[in-house]
Amino acid sequence: MTDGAADAEPENTHDLQQDEGVLVIRTIAMPADTNPAGDIFGGWLMSQMDLAAGNLAGRIARGRSATVAVEGMQFLRPVKVGDEVTLYASLKSTGRSSMRIHVDAWARRRFAETSAKVTDADFVFVALDDEGKPRAIGDA
Ligand SMILES: CC(C)(COP(=O)(O)OP(=O)(O)OC[C@H]1O[C@@H](n2cnc3c(N)ncnc32)[C@H](O)[C@@H]1OP(=O)(O)O)[C@@H](O)C(=O)NCCC(=O)NCCS
Numbered sequence: 365m366t367d368g369a370a371d372a373e374p375e376n377t378h379d380l381q382q383d384e385g386v387l388v389i390r391t392i393a394m395p396a397d398t399n400p401a402g403d404i405f406g407g408w409l410m411s412q413m414d415l416a417a418g419n420l421a422g423r424i425a426r427g428r429s430a431t432v433a434v435e436g437m438q439f440l441r442p443v444k445v446g447d448e449v450t451l452y453a454s455l456k457s458t459g460r461s462s463m464r465i466h467v468d469a470w471a472r473r474r475f476a477e478t479s480a481k482v483t484d485a486d487f488v489f490v491a492l493d494d495e496g497k498p499r500a501i502g503d504a
Pocket residue numbers: 430431432433458459460461462463488490496497498
């Protein structure tokens with residue numbers, strides 16, 4: 365790498381197009397995940413987003429947690445079979461037991477270099493005790 369390369373504008377690749385959050389899941393959309401029209405079923409994408417948010421929630425809560433609400437879900441573009449789907453999660457806020465986690469989903473067509481945001485939403489998770497009751501975050 366030359367000295368100038370480090371200062372150059374980043375290439376427009378999927379790794380650099382996230383608008384926020386940390387990469388939690390990267391997977392490939394498969395034919396089994398399609399709707400009758402042949403595009404990827406929105407429910408599959410929602411489940412991947414829930415998994416991504418739950419993964420971050422588990423690290424923050426340091427224990428069991430559950431989804432209590434999903435807000436502002438937007439489907440911006442279709443996901444196609446073979447797309448590389450990447451989920452980014454970021455903690456927006458915490459309450460006593462709740463965590464609001466924003467998830468962005470990006471898709472890269474199988475033979476392309478660039479990607480585009482396909483879906484985003486806020487997931488609210490609640491830290492739970494062994495009885496399934498809300499517990500304060502940090503009380504493992
Ligand atoms: C999660 C659950 C234990 C919460 O029970 P609850 O009686 O609503 O508990 P509380 O009223 O004490 O609320 C707990 C926290 O969740 C928040 N919360 C509850 N409902 C919410 C909603 N619809 N939207 C945003 N936050 C919500 C509360 O504000 C509170 O936050 P805080 O502790 O940070 O102040 C209960 O709703 C539950 O078991 N839901 C099912 C969860 C589940 O199975 N998810 C998987 C779906 S298949």
